[in-house]
Amino acid sequence: MRNRKFIYTLISILFAVGFYVYDNYDTEEISVSNNTKNTSVTNFLPTSTTGEIAHHNFYSVSYNEAFEQAEWVAYELENSHIKSANFKRPYFVEDPKISTKSASYRNYKNSGYNKGHLCPAGDRKFSKEAFDETFLMSNVTPQTYEFNSGVWNRLEQKVRYWAKKHRKLYVVTGGILTQNLKRIGNEKVAVPKYFYKIVLDYQEPEIKAVAFLMPHKKSEKGLHQFVVSIDEIEQKTGIDFFPELEDSLETKLESSMSYTKWNFR
Numbered sequence: 001m002r003n004r005k006f007i008y009t010l011i012s013i014l015f016a017v018g019f020y021v022y023d024n025y026d027t028e029e030i031s032v033s034n035n036t037k038n039t040s041v042t043n044f045l046p047t048s049t050t051g052e053i054a055h056h057n058f059y060s061v062s063y064n065e066a067f068e069q070a071e072w073v074a075y076e077l078e079n080s081h082i083k084s085a086n087f088k089r090p091y092f093v094e095d096p097k098i099s100t101k102s103a104s105y106r107n108y109k110n111s112g113y114n115k116g117h118l119c120p121a122g123d124r125k126f127s128k129e130a131f132d133e134t135f136l137m138s139n140v141t142p143q144t145y146e147f148n149s150g151v152w153n154r155l156e157q158k159v160r161y162w163a164k165k166h167r168k169l170y171v172v173t174g175g176i177l178t179q180n181l182k183r184i185g186n187e188k189v190a191v192p193k194y195f196y197k198i199v200l201d202y203q204e205p206e207i208k209a210v211a212f213l214m215p216h217k218k219s220e221k222g223l224h225q226f227v228v229s230i231d232e233i234e235q236k237t238g239i240d241f242f243p244e245l246e247d248s249l250e251t252k253l254e255s256s257m258s259y260t261k262w263n264f265r
Contacts, residue, residue, distance in 0.1 A: 044170045044200060046072050047240040054097035054138060058130040059119040061095075061138045064177055067190035068103035069141045072174040072239060073118035077163045083125040087132075095138035102137040107185020116143030118173045120156045141175050142184055142191045146218035152195065155212060155223055159199055162262065170200040176213075176236050192216055196233045198241055200253075208261050209242075209253040224264045230254035 045053075048062040049071060059075035092115055095102040108115050118139050124130035133139075143152065163169050175192025182191040198211045213228045213236075230241055231254045242250050 043244050044202070044242055045074055045244075046172055047243055048072075049238050052099065054095060056097070056133055056136070058124055058133050059139070061118075063095075063098050063100070063102065063138050065100040067175075067177045067181070068107070068187050069177075069189060070118055070138055070174055071177055071237065072172050073139055074170070074172045075119050075123070077123055077159065077169045077171050079164045079167050081123060081126045082160050082164055085125040085128075085131070087125065087128050089121075090132045090135050092135050092137055092140065095136040098138050103140075103185070103187045103189050105137060105140075107187050107189045108142065109185075111142065111184040112144070113142035113184060113191065114145050114148045115140045116148045116152070119171075122156060123160065123171075141195075142189060143195075144216065144218070147214075147216055151214060151219045151221070151223075151226075155197060155214070155226075158223055158264070159197070162199065162201070165263065166201045166203060168201075168203055170202060172198045172200075172241055174237070175216075176233075178236075194236075196237075198230055198233065200242065206261070207249065207253070209256075210259050210262050222264065224259055227257060227259045229257045 045060060046062070050062060050064050052063040052065065054061050054063065059073055061070045061073045063069070064071045092105040094104060105115065115137075117134055118141060119134050121131055121134045124134050159169070159171060174196060175190075176194040176196065177190060177192060181193065183189060184191060193216050194213055195216060196211065196213050198209065200209045201207065209230060211228055211230045211233055212223065212226045213233060214226050233239075234241060234254065242253070245253070
């Protein structure tokens, strides 16, 4: 009888060990499979000339303390992001993720310049959290009212139109930060003379990009008249915009000034 009990006990232990090994082996396989899927997440972040990069939930920013603003703000814009929600505008606040502290909103008081969004609030109306995040001061640059509400606003609206048409875009925006720029406020926030915006459509089968360089002034010109190569903006900023792209594709996209594949109507 004792021997029979011992055999039953031994068999039970062997079954338990077998199920344990099987369960853990199966779980490990699932985990590996999931990790493989996660590696497909796209990453088109530009290089940073300062090393001061802050990743927020809905955009990333490279901050340049010497000019008290971002040298670039980068984010994805999908057709599902384009909403018409009427959120209440929050106050502009300093960005707690900038180690050197972002410029205060007080610099703009009586300066004659608007707090111009780099990642537009209009691109982030799909949630209140995303909308509010665009009011961090690291996402702000001095812009005249005529420029901000005029040709720059036309370009932002066109990018949203392209997001609806092409489903998913990657957008990089900033001012051209050079020496001897006009400064405002106690923190000497620089006022760029030019602003750029680069739009990448990375959806197969046809990956394409278009870049804009706009003088910081009122203009009634068509948007296509501001198209330049990405190479030109790289030369003016010292930034490598799409280092993660395959080299031959990066070279092709960044040297081109063609905009025929984009609808400007």
